[in-house]
Amino acid sequence: MATEEMERLVRREYTQGFVTDIESDTVPPGLDESVIAFISHKKGEPEWMLEWRLEAYRQWLTMKTPSWAHLDYPPIDYQAISYYSAPKKPEDRPQSLDEVDPKLLETYEKLGIPLHERAALAGVAVDAVFDSVSVTTTFKEKLAEAGVIFCSISEAIRDYPELVKQYLGSVVPQGDNYFAALNSAVFTDGSFVYVPEGVTCPMELSTYFRINAANTGQFERTLIVCDKRAQVSYLEGCTAPQRDENQLHAAVVELVALEDAYIKYSTVQNWYPGDEDGKGGIYNFVTKRADCRGDRSKVSWTQVETGSAITWKYPSCMLRGKDSVGEFYSVAVTNGRQQADTGTKMIHIGENTKSTIVSKGIAAGRSDQAYRGLVKIGPRAKRARNFTQCDSLLIGDRCGAHTFPYQEIGNSTATVEHEATTSKIGEDQLFYCRQRGIAEEDAVNMIVNGFCKDVFQELPMEFAVEAEALLNVTLEGAVG
Amino acid sequence: MSEDIQPSAEQRFLERLKARDAVRGAEPTWIAARRQAAAARFEAIGFPSKRVEQWKYTDVRRIRDGEFALTDDADFSPAQAAALTLPIEAIRLTFVDGVFSPELSDLADLPDGASVEPLTQALADNHEAVGAVLGRLTGVEFSAFAALNMAFAEEGAVIRLAPGTVVEPPIVVQFLSRANEQAVMSHPRVLIQAGARSQATVLEHFVGERDAANFTNVVAEVFLERGAILTHYNLQEAPLGDALVQSLQVEQDRDSRFVSFNVDLGGALVRHDLVAELNAEGAEAQYYGLFFAQGRQHVDNHTLVNHNAPRTFSDENYKGILGDRARGVFNGKVVVKRDSQQIEGNQSNANLLLSDRAEIDAKPELEIYADDVKCAHGTTTGQLDEDAVFALRSRGIDEQTARGLLTLAFAGEVMDKVGLDAIAERVELAVAGKLPERFNLGSLVETGLLEEGASQGGVADDRND
Numbered sequence A: 001m002a003t004e005e006m007e008r009l010v011r012r013e014y015t016q017g018f019v020t021d022i023e024s025d026t027v028p029p030g031l032d033e034s035v036i037a038f039i040s041h042k043k044g045e046p047e048w049m050l051e052w053r054l055e056a057y058r059q060w061l062t063m064k065t066p067s068w069a070h071l072d073y074p075p076i077d078y079q080a081i082s083y084y085s086a087p088k089k090p091e092d093r094p095q096s097l098d099e100v101d102p103k104l105l106e107t108y109e110k111l112g113i114p115l116h117e118r119a120a121l122a123g124v125a126v127d128a129v130f131d132s133v134s135v136t137t138t139f140k141e142k143l144a145e146a147g148v149i150f151c152s153i154s155e156a157i158r159d160y161p162e163l164v165k166q167y168l169g170s171v172v173p174q175g176d177n178y179f180a181a182l183n184s185a186v187f188t189d190g191s192f193v194y195v196p197e198g199v200t201c202p203m204e205l206s207t208y209f210r211i212n213a214a215n216t217g218q219f220e221r222t223l224i225v226c227d228k229r230a231q232v233s234y235l236e237g238c239t240a241p242q243r244d245e246n247q248l249h250a251a252v253v254e255l256v257a258l259e260d261a262y263i264k265y266s267t268v269q270n271w272y273p274g275d276e277d278g279k280g281g282i283y284n285f286v287t288k289r290a291d292c293r294g295d296r297s298k299v300s301w302t303q304v305e306t307g308s309a310i311t312w313k314y315p316s317c318m319l320r321g322k323d324s325v326g327e328f329y330s331v332a333v334t335n336g337r338q339q340a341d342t343g344t345k346m347i348h349i350g351e352n353t354k355s356t357i358v359s360k361g362i363a364a365g366r367s368d369q370a371y372r373g374l375v376k377i378g379p380r381a382k383r384a385r386n387f388t389q390c391d392s393l394l395i396g397d398r399c400g401a402h403t404f405p406y407q408e409i410g411n412s413t414a415t416v417e418h419e420a421t422t423s424k425i426g427e428d429q430l431f432y433c434r435q436r437g438i439a440e441e442d443a444v445n446m447i448v449n450g451f452c453k454d455v456f457q458e459l460p461m462e463f464a465v466e467a468e469a470l471l472n473v474t475l476e477g478a479v480g
Numbered sequence B: 001m002s003e004d005i006q007p008s009a010e011q012r013f014l015e016r017l018k019a020r021d022a023v024r025g026a027e028p029t030w031i032a033a034r035r036q037a038a039a040a041r042f043e044a045i046g047f048p049s050k051r052v053e054q055w056k057y058t059d060v061r062r063i064r065d066g067e068f069a070l071t072d073d074a075d076f077s078p079a080q081a082a083a084l085t086l087p088i089e090a091i092r093l094t095f096v097d098g099v100f101s102p103e104l105s106d107l108a109d110l111p112d113g114a115s116v117e118p119l120t121q122a123l124a125d126n127h128e129a130v131g132a133v134l135g136r137l138t139g140v141e142f143s144a145f146a147a148l149n150m151a152f153a154e155e156g157a158v159i160r161l162a163p164g165t166v167v168e169p170p171i172v173v174q175f176l177s178r179a180n181e182q183a184v185m186s187h188p189r190v191l192i193q194a195g196a197r198s199q200a201t202v203l204e205h206f207v208g209e210r211d212a213a214n215f216t217n218v219v220a221e222v223f224l225e226r227g228a229i230l231t232h233y234n235l236q237e238a239p240l241g242d243a244l245v246q247s248l249q250v251e252q253d254r255d256s257r258f259v260s261f262n263v264d265l266g267g268a269l270v271r272h273d274l275v276a277e278l279n280a281e282g283a284e285a286q287y288y289g290l291f292f293a294q295g296r297q298h299v300d301n302h303t304l305v306n307h308n309a310p311r312t313f314s315d316e317n318y319k320g321i322l323g324d325r326a327r328g329v330f331n332g333k334v335v336v337k338r339d340s341q342q343i344e345g346n347q348s349n350a351n352l353l354l355s356d357r358a359e360i361d362a363k364p365e366l367e368i369y370a371d372d373v374k375c376a377h378g379t380t381t382g383q384l385d386e387d388a389v390f391a392l393r394s395r396g397i398d399e400q401t402a403r404g405l406l407t408l409a410f411a412g413e414v415m416d417k418v419g420l421d422a423i424a425e426r427v428e429l430a431v432a433g434k435l436p437e438r439f440n441l442g443s444l445v446e447t448g449l450l451e452e453g454a455s456q457g458g459v460a461d462d463r464n465d
Helices: A003-010 A033-042 A047-061 A102-110 A115-122 A140-146 A153-159 A161-167 A178-186 A427-434 A440-451 A461-475 B009-023 B029-045 B078-084 B119-133 B144-152 B386-393 B399-415 B421-434 B441-447 B449-455
Strands: A125-130 A133-137 A149-152 A191-195 A205-210 A221-226 A231-239 A247-249 A252-257 A262-270 A282-292 A298-305 A310-313 A316-319 A325-334 A339-342 A345-348 A354-364 A368-377 A385-395 A400-409 A415-424 B091-096 B114-118 B156-161 B171-177 B189-194 B199-208 B215-224 B229-237 B243-252 B257-264 B269-278 B284-293 B298-307 B313-322 B327-336 B343-353 B359-368 B373-382
Touching: A033 A047, A033 A178, A047 A178, A149 A153, A153 A161, A153 A191, A153 A221, A161 A221, A178 A252, A178 A282, A191 A231, A221 A231, A221 A262, A231 A461, A252 A262, A252 A298, A262 A282, A262 A461, A282 A298, A282 A325, A298 A310, A298 A339, A298 A461, A316 A325, A316 A354, A325 A339, A325 A368, A325 A461, A345 A354, A354 A368, A354 A400, A354 A440, A368 A385, A368 A415, A385 A400, A385 A440, A385 B359, A400 A415, A400 B373, A415 B359, A427 A440, A440 A461, B009 B029, B009 B144, B029 B119, B029 B144, B091 B114, B091 B156, B114 B119, B119 B156, B119 B189, B144 B215, B144 B243, B156 B199, B171 B215, B189 B199, B189 B229, B199 B215, B215 B229, B215 B257, B229 B243, B229 B421, B243 B257, B243 B284, B257 B269, B257 B298, B257 B421, B269 B284, B269 B313, B284 B298, B284 B327, B284 B399, B284 B421, B298 B313, B298 B343, B313 B327, B313 B359, B313 B399, B327 B343, B327 B373, B343 B359, B343 B399, B359 B373, B386 B399, B399 B421
Parallel strands: A125 A205, A191 A221, A205 A231, A221 A252, A231 A262, A247 A282, A252 A282, A262 A298, A282 A310, A282 A316, A298 A325, A310 A339, A316 A345, A325 A354, A339 A368, A345 A368, A354 A385, A368 A400, A385 A415, B091 B171, B156 B189, B171 B199, B189 B215, B199 B229, B215 B243, B229 B257, B243 B269, B257 B284, B269 B298, B284 B313, B298 B327, B313 B343, B327 B359, B343 B373
Antiparallel strands: A125 A133, A149 A191, A400 B359, A415 B373, B114 B156
């Protein structure tokens, strides 16, 4: 392929980069106990919540940034970040889409997410997070009918303090790791879902996160609790405007599955990856963990990671209940100077627990990608079973793909398998497509999509379509 | 509190070094300088804790907190040595607790162009030739144990092959460990320089008296010039009280081939670091390993292949069998450097757990910076396939024997590649004899049942459950 053509495509501007000018109510950069008190006060939180945050903050102060990941980035100045930003006038929040700030709606239009349409047509309840405050929540009534609670975490703290108290931090404790501690101290929004016993959530729940207002890190906290025999599918999708300064994003997601519960959590992450020199992209340090507390519970993580300058993310499952199941399906695509260190942890504690890991990594340009996973079989996890497959595809000779799978097996009845391959797109495959009149780039897209099929088929339908499109855009021009 | 009063473990080792320096005769200045640098390095980094990624699963307290003296004599009963020695025709260098024993060595069959001698001899003959290569592969940033070795190193084996030399009989470097009243440590150094197109088999054999509890810390450096072929065996049958740390580093030139067989049967705490640098086109490294541990044995195998040049190849297969409360660690890493295109690297590790209290920590890693590569790794851990056990039992073989046979069959894939029958037999008998289930292997061999059992394979490591 012609080099100029390639260059042109690689240089394609981030089409979703723009800044919406909405006046923010932002605190000056910096972090101390007073900032945390400010956030807590702004959110109208009860005293115990503030205490909880401060506890996390004090632990954070004693911790060090983790350095084990295969990532290279300058140290982050946590005092240069502003920890709170919310659209003005929180009192008169829009009650329906008609009341939503037209500028915000416009933002969604630009993103190709016609909120009202999509919500109505697809039957998806959307809890849109625009910066830090939930702007609109739809389909509340329908969910309320089923008894499902779906609201922002701030509302949940106010309206369902008992549930929040019981579950918040029970999967990812405040001091779990550096970024989780930071999140626990300063989180400003996120979603809360509670599906009561025996209820199958009548629709797929979805939150679109959006980072806006320069210099503010986004610290969401998501908590999903599925009671006995309940089921829910949750979608998370992200995109962000273009800017120059690196933005820190440290989210925490906690899932709790009680007996016979099933949680499906899907993510498409397409944050700004930075320009061609790797400048300006999002730093994405996420802690996601599921606790399969009940017997026969199941949690399935599916992720498509195409954005962010740096991704540090290991959605995990603690398989505590007997016969509980954990799944992790991941496609990570890096191009330009992106770096991703991602994978999963499957901790088998209960008997007959099963886990499946399928990870597909595609590295192009000058990017670097690592799969890092842990499969731990405890001494009591009789007959535990794990299957892991992680494949990497390299496009171009300046990128890197790495695999660091850890296996700690302490039980002779366990069966654990790990397979990994690294290769490039076969010349013969390309040739086969080309001689049938398929353009090289289309052929590559086809092959790459085929490579990722195992993961895409786990995604909910619209997400799968979006993911394939995203993949094509991300890799456009990277192939020669 | 008490730490203020008692010297740290590192200090104790350094004290011993100082005492040793005082009595050691004059040496070339370069050795003294390297000794000093290594001691400084060791003092700076200390023994690795479990927080060090490379030592995450291995606790070195057994070594760190041990009291190990140094010894100067190589007395060993010839009868007992004969019983321990591998019964093969070989060129043999024997070290007793790290001290060279001329009586137990046999250098008679050496062909022209090959030189096999103790390090002290090589230094006396031409210390500059040794100094030119010694320590080249451990580098400056060497590990704590390599540093400790350099600081203490006095003896070892130097094997040199002139271009085109082919040595038929295996060269055995035997390390005997004695049941001393005071545990001792030794820091042998092995240096192998294989000239262009030369060919040889080197066997490092670790064995000793049953009640020994010594610490052996070997550093081996292997240089393969263009087209050289070296087959390296590690037969590790160290006494069950011994601690062994072995670092084997290989540098390979164009079209050279290095084949490593690493067999671990003994030792209380064993750690191997095997590193090959494939520096030029056509270089190939093959690693085959078998570790069998029971009781409270701890065996840690770290392997690394650096594909530093295009069209270099590696293949690796390690099998682990763990019973009782034994713990095994396998960490295999394949690194493909930038612009090292058309690489093939394969890595496979299978583990068999025979007990619920045994543990395996496996980590097969790939680090790849080039796109035109074919690299794959796989690892499995499981137990014996109950269907296979049943199949054997339905043919009138008692359960224990059936399990033993299947365990041997599991090891078979690696053992089949072993070119020295004496080793294969020794291993087979050791594994069979050491299996928790006792059975009479000899009679089975006679009736030809072993082959049948072995060919059935049948370990539950395939995907079908």
